[in-house]
Amino acid sequence: MILTLLILVPLIAGIFSFMAGNAAKGLALVSSLVTLGVAAYVSIAGHAEPLTFNMPWIPTLGTQISLQADGMAAMLCLLVGIVMPVIFITNWNKDVENPASFYGLMLLAQAGITGVFLAYDALLFYFFWELALIPVYFLCSRWGGEKRIQVTFKFFVYTFVGSLIMLAAIIYLSMQNPGANAYSWPNIVRAGASLDPVTQQWLFWMIFIAFAIKMPIFPFHTWQPDTYEQAPTSVTIVLSALMVKMGLFAVVRWLLPVVPAGVAFWSDTVIIMSIIGIVYASFIAIVQTDLKRLVAYSSIAHMGLMSAAAFSQSNVGMHGLMVQMFNHGINITGMWLIVSMVEQRWGTRDMTKLGGMASTAPQMAIALVIISLANIALPLTNGFVGEFMLFNGLFQGVSNYHITFMVVAGLGVILGAIYTLNMIQKSAYGNATEMVIAKDLSLNEYIGLGIIITIILVLGVYPKPLLDMTASVATMIVP
Amino acid sequence: MKAIIAATLLGIILMFAGLATKDKRSIASIAVVGFLLLLGVNIWELATTSPSEPQVLFNNMLRIDRYGLWFNLLMTACTLLYVMLVNKDIQRVGMHVAEYFALIAFILCGVYLLSSYNNVLMLFIGIEIISIPQYILAGSDKRNLKSSEASLKYFLMGSFSTGILLMGIVLLYGATGTFNIVEYTFLQSDSLNPLALSGILFLMVALSFKVSAVPMHMWTPDVYDGSPTPFTAFMATIVKAAAFLAFMRLFSVSFGSLSDHWMMILAIITAATLFVGNITAVFQQSVKRMLAYSSIAQAGFMLFAIIAVNATAWQGMILYAVAYSVATIGMFSVLLKLKDYTYDGFNGLAKRNPALAFFTTIFLLSLAGIPLTGGFMAKYFVLMAAVKQGNLLWLVIFALLMAAISAYYYFRVIIAMYFKQGEPEFNSEVTGTDKLLMAITCALVILIGCVPQLVLANI
Structure with missing residues (x-):
């Protein structure tokens, strides 16, 4: 009921x-x-x-x-x-x-x-x-x-x-x-x-x-x-x-x-599609200047990694996928919130025009950095736990090409770091040319981002509740 | 039997009411009360007919079973809804309002025959009883050239198809020596002679014409477009549903065991109907004409119920008939309020009249077959019937792709209403009663979508 x-x-x-x-x-x-x-x-x-x-x-x-x-x-x-x-x-x-x-x-x-x-x-x-x-x-x-x-x-x-x-x-x-x-x-x-x-x-x-x-x-x-x-x-x-x-x-x-037999037959194809997606989306994300499009492509890359792990047919990959579904949801929410705050304050999402957020709106810049780092799965953030398990899962996958898959997908992480750090650098640091007039976080935004960041840090340090919750389902799907 | 008599009487009374008074509004009120009573008679007849013993009348020419009675009841309810929703628009068509209502009552009488015939001659009579009043209704806007054209076109094409129907009946009679549809079931697949086979083919062609299946659909867009809109709404829904039931009764009951011989032909007709109906609808500029093509496309889905000769198909047919009729009647009732029938005529409707736009959205979602609406459940049942039949999965997938295309032209109306700027002009004021009736129609669409067993309860 x-x-x-x-x-x-x-x-x-x-x-x-x-x-x-x-x-x-x-x-x-x-x-x-x-x-x-x-x-x-x-x-x-x-x-x-x-x-x-x-x-x-x-x-x-x-x-x-x-x-x-x-x-x-x-x-x-x-x-x-x-x-x-x-x-x-x-x-x-x-x-x-x-x-x-x-x-x-x-x-x-x-x-x-x-x-x-x-x-x-x-x-x-x-x-x-x-x-x-x-x-x-x-x-x-x-x-x-x-x-x-x-x-x-x-x-x-x-x-x-x-x-x-x-x-x-x-x-x-x-x-x-x-x-x-x-x-x-x-x-x-x-x-x-x-x-x-x-x-x-x-x-x-x-x-x-x-x-x-x-x-x-x-x-x-x-x-x-x-x-x-x-x-x-x-x-x-x-x-x-x-x-x-x-x-x-x-x-x-x-x-x-x-359709277990169908999955067994097609899983390599799907993993290849997913990995093409990771690399392709990451490269496109690097050349984006629009914040929203950048985050959109980074999301395709993350989804690619998750779907690759879903089809790797390993228990740890499945478990990681479940944890990462939650974490990605939290992180991407944080990313979009910041993007929308930037757009609202300075009227543009063009990274070439942004810069100097750290000096005009320091709290917002800190939030941006933490959420971005979670997005590229730095240790101590929630993204790390999930992504580590996903890679582990890809490595342990039943496919004959599991190592190749993992290595190519790993490229995505490096590329992810490139475009994310680039974004932080362009929007948060440098000279505040367009971003002169600024108001830092208002109370409601503070609360919203605060919830996101708390979850990122807590689950980064202590992911056990999430892991416990999903362990039995993961084992049921892929023993 | 009671309902058949009552419908005829209602028609006659309405005709004479036109002599007694010239006041259009009182005639319309008499009509509404009359159809309400007719609905009551239908309920009474259904309640007094036992499931095990259907009424057999006129030397076994009519066999009124509960399925047919339930269908009659639902169609009468739809007619009542239709008469209440559009009675003001019917009054505006021309001078002879009493005749229009009388003709609708006569058509219902034909519908009752088609749902219970047990003899192909009754099928023929039923088809004629629904066709002839339609020829008149199509041309009822006498001063409008398009209306006259529609009437003449419909009459010529309709007579032609009636000829084919008779030809088919005669050929079958030559092969079997009977008009009784139950006795056709004794036709054996291995001893079929060319007479019987061509008879079946002729019947299929004639009935495909009546349900406007491709390639016998040519008359539909012009007739639907040219006829006065209130009557288009009736032709496209209740009449069409009855023709479908007649089609199904013959091919499922009589020729079900011979389905190997005709299934492929009908499957191709279905695919063609879906394809032509949907693709052509995409290119229309007038919503009324789009609805005409969409009715062809929807006919493609109803044909699934005929191809799949099984119990689910009977359920699907009745569900489809009701869900499609209710949504289409609703859609036409909105269209009638507007002056401009093009897509641009809908621009900005959501700002001007949010309630009307919302109702239209629900009707269109139902026609497109989105879950939570009756249209989805109807499509689901007929497609499931086809999957159960086996060998038709290709056609089901094709139909689903076509359903996706149909979303395109239905959503064009939604896009016009909600996301485009404009000042829609109204034909007549949208009163509180109109809104209430549309809200009820809308609620019915959703109710059928959530609890389809309401419609399937009595069969």
Whole structure:
């Protein structure tokens, strides 16, 4: 029952937000704090055994409203629970046009995303998968930058095509074991695993394309930099910190165990795609001068590493992936917050015009440095733990080329350090030419960044809670 | 049987009401009450018919079972919704308001026959009863050349297809010596003679014409575009759904066991329908014409229910008929409020009238088949039926890709409403009642999407 709260609270608050006028901001914050509380409870309570919720839905199809929070799902719900209030707090002073609709849609998106993480029934999963998309489509198209309409539409069509093909796969899988629980996760897994390897190999692509587009990994990533750039920053955070996790999460839950033979056959291909993505995105990030595009490409590189580890089929890689999903969500949120603060204060994201933040806004510069270092996985930050495990996982992978994979992916880290340090240097240090007039962090921004930085440091030093939480799921997926 | 009589009576009463009073509003009120009573009769008839013993009438020419009655009930409810939503617009079409409502009642009578026929002659009569009033309705805006053109075109093409239908019936009669659709089931696949096979083919062509499947769709865009918009809404929804049910009844019940012979042809027709409907819709500038092509595209999905000869297909058909009708009626009711039917006519609607824009969005999302709306569940059921059938996965994937294309032209309307600047001009004021009715329609769309068993309960 408690799990339904995670979805219902934002859903109902979202619907009310549409009518709340200017009070929507407060409503959104309250509702997101409530969900954070529930998510925290779920993460602690779900530690021993998964929390579940079951209710019949469409008996003719054999589908149920079935939710389950195991360690991975609970962790991701917690991530949603943390990121949403941080977005609302840091944007407290920022006026958006038509706040009622804006916050209403944000909360609906939250409900959809949480639903994806909790759904334990394939059709329900598909429902939420699409539901998360619709509010984000409207958010980007309405409040985005100049080219928002075309860019968002491209994003929408891309993801919609992917999910429709996945839908065909879901129908096919549910046909294998018809009955009262045709769509439940154990049943889908049984159905998929019992198919012959050739069928699994093409089912693999039918399912994977949807997830690959969402993550996104090379060559399905072309919607991503444009959309991140054009979307309003709050929505970019939702997209990059939460929605891309839907893709990774879905790979772990709905792909790896469902078509094991397909995964075994195609994993090298996917790892190669991911690694091409890492190197390619990193090189492009180096030449970017726009802060938002730089972070967008760096995100592709990070997603590439995570998806490579997901397909390495090693336990430590899987475990690292789960930890890193959380950490990446936190770090990228911090990055976007800083980018949006820079844009708000100095009216530009062009790094050639920025400089001297350290002298005009020292607190902000410190935050930028810490979050950037976490982003390139320096020891003592949370990124280090996750990325170390990911590389370890790639190294221990079952593929014949595991060492090559790890070495080439390692290039990504070096390139990552280049563009990140370059960014710090250009925006934080040097002479304050454009950035003369500046206000340092206001209280709400201080709180928002403070939460992010605290998590970065605490998990950097003591990642055990996160590791404990996800250990059993990782072992279940890849023993 | 009660409903058939009641619909006929309602038509006659409405016709004479036109003699008694010239006041359009009171005629419209009588019509609304009449359709409400008709709905009551349908409920009564459904409640008194037992699932095990269907009514068999006229020497086994009609076989009224619960599936047919439930379909009738739902279609009558849709008609009631339609009459309430657009009755003011019907009043504006021309002078003879009573006749328009009477014709709609007669069409419903034809719908009831098509849902329960047990004899191909009844199929023929049913098709004629729904077609002839439509020819008149299409041309009811007499001073408009396009309306007259639509009527004539529809009449000529419709008569032609009726000829083919009769030809098919006769050929089958020659092969089997019967008109009874149950007796056709005794046709054996290995002893089929050319007469029976060509009869089946002729029937398929004629019925494809009625449901506007490609390549028998040529009349659809012009007729839908030219007819007065309120009547387009009716033709594109309830009439089409009834034609589909008739199609399905014949091919599923009678020729189901022969599906090897016709399935491939129908699968190709389906693929062509999806392709032509969706691709052409992309290039339209008028929303009304886009909806005409979209109705062809949606017909492609409904054809899945006919190809897949199984129980899920019957569920899918009824669900699709309802979900598609409700959303399309809603969409047309919005269109009727606007002066300009092009995409630009929708520019800035969200600012001017947010409620209307929201309802339109839900209707369009349903037509595009986004989850949480009836359209998704409907598509899901028919596609699932096709997957169950086996061998049709290629067609399912093709259909899904086409559904993605359909998102393009439905979303163009949403983009125009929300993200473009403009001052939409209204034909008539959007009153509180309009909004309430649209809100109910909208709620129905979402309700069907979340709890589809509401529609599937009685079958």
